[in-house]
Amino acid sequence: MSSVPTLAVFKLASCDGCQLTLLDCEDELLALAGEVRISHFLEASSAVAPGPYDLALVEGSVTTAADVERVREIRARSRRLVTIGACATAGGIQALRNFADVEEFTRAVYARPDHIDALATSTPVSDHVRVDFELRGCPVDRAQLLEVITAHLAGRAPDIPDHSVCFACKRRGIVCVTVAHGTPCLGPVTHAGCGALCPAYGRGCYGCFGPSGSPNLRALIPLLHRDGMDDRAVERLLRTFNASAFDKEVRS
Structure with a gap:
């Protein structure tokens, strides 16, 4: 593994808001980029490296069979995996499908519902693979996101309060x-x-x-x-x- 820590950011079913929070860090992101090698972050660059990754951030919920396989692949290539945002940690607003009939939704919305390949539920990443930390929010808070990234790269537990x-x-x-x-x-x-x-x-x-x-x-x-x-x-x-x-x- 490279002496420079590698960071990867992945998206499943989501609105991209949590990834945008990372991009919105501006000056802090520039400082972070000087300490890590960003190997995969399609929101920021089309240049990607195959891994392994020291830290992977995953935004979005698992809503298709392809998502299940993808998150398993990400877990296998990542030393630490952190889920960011309500979609990745709780299934997101799309988890409203969990309380109804997803086939009824697709018939109402799409002209060709037979083209839609979706699971009956929207679930958090932790339902499918081991997760090292969950950062909540819709979207996540930029200060908390930076704390989680720096903490994991430094090998310590993130200092994120659990109070209300x-x-x-x-x-x-x-x-x-x-x-x-x-x-x-x-x-x-x-x-x-x-x-x-x-x-x-x-x-x-x-x-x-x-x-x-x-x-x-x-x-x-x-x-x-x-x-x-x-x-x-x-x-x-x-x-x-x-x-x-x-x-x-x-x-x-």
Whole structure:
């Protein structure tokens, strides 16, 4: 293996937002590029190397049989594999198919649904291969992404907090939108990382970063009912960017 660490970035089913977050690092990315050899990153360059890779970042969920085989190949060529974003860590918004009939969707959308080769579910990468770390977010936070990359290349554990958005609100001195205004908010059960962006503007958290380390959804749901949401509204609130992950927490 080369003395210069190699970095690869791969995409499965996703919107590319997490890869764009890496490109948006600008000056930090230039510094990073001086410390590693970027061997595969099609969002940035068509030049690729076959591996092996010291660190692979994977964006996107597994939605086809080809995705399953591809992620297994990436795992086999990567010393460390890190999934980035809600799609790769929880199946993404496309995991809404998990609660319905995917064949019905394809018949409604495509003129020739027989041309569509898709799995019945959208699943996180960790359902198929061993993952060394999961970085949550839709999209991921650039500072957290840089921390994960530098930590893995340095051989240490990433320093990513596992507390909820409520903790971030307290640190920023943001008035609780639920307590003050009765606004439904997923902050108590959502992984921190966004800097409490929505509550800072008086809006409830939408759960972009998925469930926190120890979410208590069974306690939160009655509060959402108290704030005027019926069962259908609560279901819609939970079934967005991290639909599959929140559903697992509800059923656990």
